[in-house]
Amino acid sequence: MTTLLFLRCVTCGARYAEGEANVCPACGTDKGILDAEYDLPRAAAALTREAIARRPLSIWRYRELLPLPEGAPALPADTGWTPLLDAPRLAAALEVGRVRIKDDTRMASASFKDRASAIAVSRALAEGAREIACASTGNAASSLARCAAVAGLRANIFVPAAIPEGKLAQLLIYGARVFKVEARYDIAWRLCMDACERFGWYNRNCAVNPYLVEGKKTGGLEVAEQCAGDPPGWVAVSVGDGCTVAGIGKGLREARETGLVSWRARLLAVQAAGAAPLAQAFEAGAENFDVVAAEGEAARWSGTFADSINCPAPRNGAKALRAVRESGGHFVTVSDEEIREAARRLGRLTGVFAEPAGAAALAGVAAARRAGILGADADVVVFATGHGLKDLPGALRAAPAPHVIPPRLDAVAQILATTPPPGNF
Ligand SMILES: *Cc1c(COP(=O)(O)O)cnc(C)c1O
Ligand SMILES: [Zn+2]
Numbered sequence: 001m002t003t004l005l006f007l008r009c010v011t012c013g014a015r016y017a018e019g020e021a022n023v024c025p026a027c028g029t030d031k032g033i034l035d036a037e038y039d040l041p042r043a044a045a046a047l048t049r050e051a052i053a054r055r056p057l058s059i060w061r062y063r064e065l066l067p068l069p070e071g072a073p074a075l076p077a078d079t080g081w082t083p084l085l086d087a088p089r090l091a092a093a094l095e096v097g098r099v100r101i102k103d104d105t106r107m108a109s110a111s112f113k114d115r116a117s118a119i120a121v122s123r124a125l126a127e128g129a130r131e132i133a134c135a136s137t138g139n140a141a142s143s144l145a146r147c148a149a150v151a152g153l154r155a156n157i158f159v160p161a162a163i164p165e166g167k168l169a170q171l172l173i174y175g176a177r178v179f180k181v182e183a184r185y186d187i188a189w190r191l192c193m194d195a196c197e198r199f200g201w202y203n204r205n206c207a208v209n210p211y212l213v214e215g216k217k218t219g220g221l222e223v224a225e226q227c228a229g230d231p232p233g234w235v236a237v238s239v240g241d242g243c244t245v246a247g248i249g250k251g252l253r254e255a256r257e258t259g260l261v262s263w264r265a266r267l268l269a270v271q272a273a274g275a276a277p278l279a280q281a282f283e284a285g286a287e288n289f290d291v292v293a294a295e296g297e298a299a300r301w302s303g304t305f306a307d308s309i310n311c312p313a314p315r316n317g318a319k320a321l322r323a324v325r326e327s328g329g330h331f332v333t334v335s336d337e338e339i340r341e342a343a344r345r346l347g348r349l350t351g352v353f354a355e356p357a358g359a360a361a362l363a364g365v366a367a368a369r370r371a372g373i374l375g376a377d378a379d380v381v382v383f384a385t386g387h388g389l390k391d392l393p394g395a396l397r398a399a400p401a402p403h404v405i406p407p408r409l410d411a412v413a414q415i416l417a418t419t420p421p422p423g424n425f
Pocket of ligand 1: 139
């Protein structure tokens with residue numbers, strides 16, 4: 001049973017009961033993001049290691065810390081509990097002490113976003129909704145479409161014109177109603193907001209739905225449980241809107257506050273250099289983030305090929321800045337070329353195939369090591385947030401070219417003579 005107490009406005013601190021508001025009416029949609037608070041002592045009493053050891057290997061094992069009303073269905077049942085992979089060759093290449101990959105490419109719709117969409121769909125069902133909607137550059141949408149298909153809800157999806165084909169294919173095959181909006185993401189987002197209001201659809205847009213970050217929190221809870229006796233110093237996450245890093249930070253914190261673990265880890269928040277307003281705000285020491293001002297300056301950013309983090313006007317900026325600062329962590333930025341290199345390394349040295357935004361966190365580890373933020377003994381968990389098959393052109397831009405040869409053994413031998421042996425691989 002949930003131990004949710006109330007929702008608190010991240011700007012003015014006002015409290016709201018569950019169901020009373022989705023954003024703070026006093027602060028408005030752009031600033032009044034709400035944050036769920038739980039009865040942590042009560043959650044701690046139920047969430048002992050022994051008790052959760054007997055529970056299903058999914059996000060639903062943390063039900064006391066999830067915002068599902070009594071009797072709500074918990075769907076899809078197969079969400080979460082992705083593997084944590086030790087990557088010693090990658091650690092050696094990066095010259096850090098240890099790297100573990102939290103492999104969220106293995107989520108059912110192949111991205112981290114399933115964690116949030118599962119909460120959205122379960123709450124929508126509990127509220128009796130028949131239709132659900134979101135605006136997304138891709139993964140929030142494909143995960144919502146998948147979760148809705150499992151739950152028997154209609155998904156309405158607003159995507160920008162530039163969505164990668166793999167993600168679009170997922171939406172259509174999962175049976176969503178897809179609106180491809182001929183405009184930038186932030187404009188598609190506003191249109192979706194209006195449509196939810198007008199047609200009464202359940203809204204799965206992160207900034208206005210305070211429960212989604214609670215799903216993303218399970219990424220942090222799982223890392224905490226998987227590393228319980230063997231803590232990392234850092235957790236690296238790529239950042240677009242900021243909801244993911246804030247959620248993971250909240251999960252790590254609540255794991256500590258409920259006694260699941262006793263350690264704290266720092267957050268390494270990674271933005272693409274072409275869309276890095278939060279990294280810039282962090283460097284400037286900002287406590288808050290003005291999304292409206294950021295929208296006005298959006299054209300200043302050149303953008304990134306990592307579509308899932310191509311967010312010049314992040315909607316969860318304040319939460320993200322706060323989570324990173326509170327953890328004693330850092331923001332770094334990475335170029336598209338560094339992301340491509342990280343994608344190659346991740347594939348070659350760990351067997352994980354990530355989309356560009358999914359490899360960006362790893363690129364951030366390399367950048368942080370070079371900048372001296374991480375030392376030679378750093379122990380890092382790196383989130384791989386989305387699968388590479390979602391964005392084939394992106395992957396092929398990162399990949400080396402194949403060897404084109406005539407069908408002769410000597411041609412193979414000639415290639416072998418000019419490429420490094422496996423030892424240097
Ligand atoms: C959404 C997403 C992110 C970033 O999450 P935000 O909440 O937008 O910061 C990172 N990687 C992938 C693959 C994503 O889909
Ligand atoms: Zn407020």
